Amino acid sequence: MKYPGRIIKLGEQDAGIVKALKTQLNRMLAVQRIAELKLNVDDPNFGPKMKQAVQLFQVRHVDAEGRPLKPDGEVGSITWASLFGPETVTSSDTAADSFLASVLKIAAGEEAKQVREQPKNSNRGPDVEKYLRRTGLGPGFAWCCAFLYWCFDEAAIAAHRANPMFKTAGCLDHWSNAQSKGARRLLKSQAIADPSQVQPGMIFIMDFGGGAGHTGLVEAVAGGLMTTIEGNTDASKTREGGGVYRLHRKIVEVNKGFIDYAGL
Structure with missing residues (x-):
């Protein structure tokens, strides 16, 4: 999925984007056996639990230049590229x-x-x-x-x-x-x-x-x-x-x- 051209954060209304992010966060954070961390991909809401998951991902990963991501719980283009790959953002x-x-x-x-x-x-x-x-x-x-x-x-x-x-x-x-x-x-x-x-x-x-x-x-x-x-x-x-x-x-x-x- 391509970066949608805006910062995705708490309260996001696009259910398709939220589902894609939750699915990828579950995979990247390997939460299958940790029930309290696993996100419900059928829940269309970007709530506090999802924000915490984004922050956890940001703490654990770096950008394309090897620099730490900003752990703000928001998905901008740099976090998006780290989640989905550099080919998903405009270059x-x-x-x-x-x-x-x-x-x-x-x-x-x-x-x-x-x-x-x-x-x-x-x-x-x-x-x-x-x-x-x-x-x-x-x-x-x-x-x-x-x-x-x-x-x-x-x-x-x-x-x-x-x-x-x-x-x-x-x-x-x-x-x-x-x-x-x-x-x-x-x-x-x-x-x-x-x-x-x-x-x-x-x-x-x-x-x-x-x-x-x-x-x-x-x-x-x-x-x-x-x-x-x-x-x-x-x-x-x-x-x-x-x-x-x-x-x-x-x-x-x-x-x-x-x-x-x-x-x-």
């Missing part, structure tokens, strides 16, 4: 929009160069400074959003067209103004409920408070997991890392939302 590693595919190719080229700050932890270096210059800034500023603007601008120059991305080096400034350029915003709640709406070529925005944020490009999506290309980060996934990296994140980590320039 994509290709941008449908040709321009965004070009942006991703340019970003991947910078990642392959292993761009790093010089010196370390300085927000400086030949490549870092070329990203910042493209947004009108000098060296020393946080540069994750400037990296994205540079990638978009390089793709636009190569295609002899206007750059659709709002010109800024500020992540939250970008979030606030992207729609003025015609971009679509996908809120975190929409993305978490239905990860199939997150597509390669989109830009994610994270908000850390106090005006601080982080951003990157979505390269591929598999259910609630995504591969990203980001500047000013590192393997620790911080917002002040020292290079361009390809990382693996959960969609739920994105606490602001996504920006989509497809079709512009």
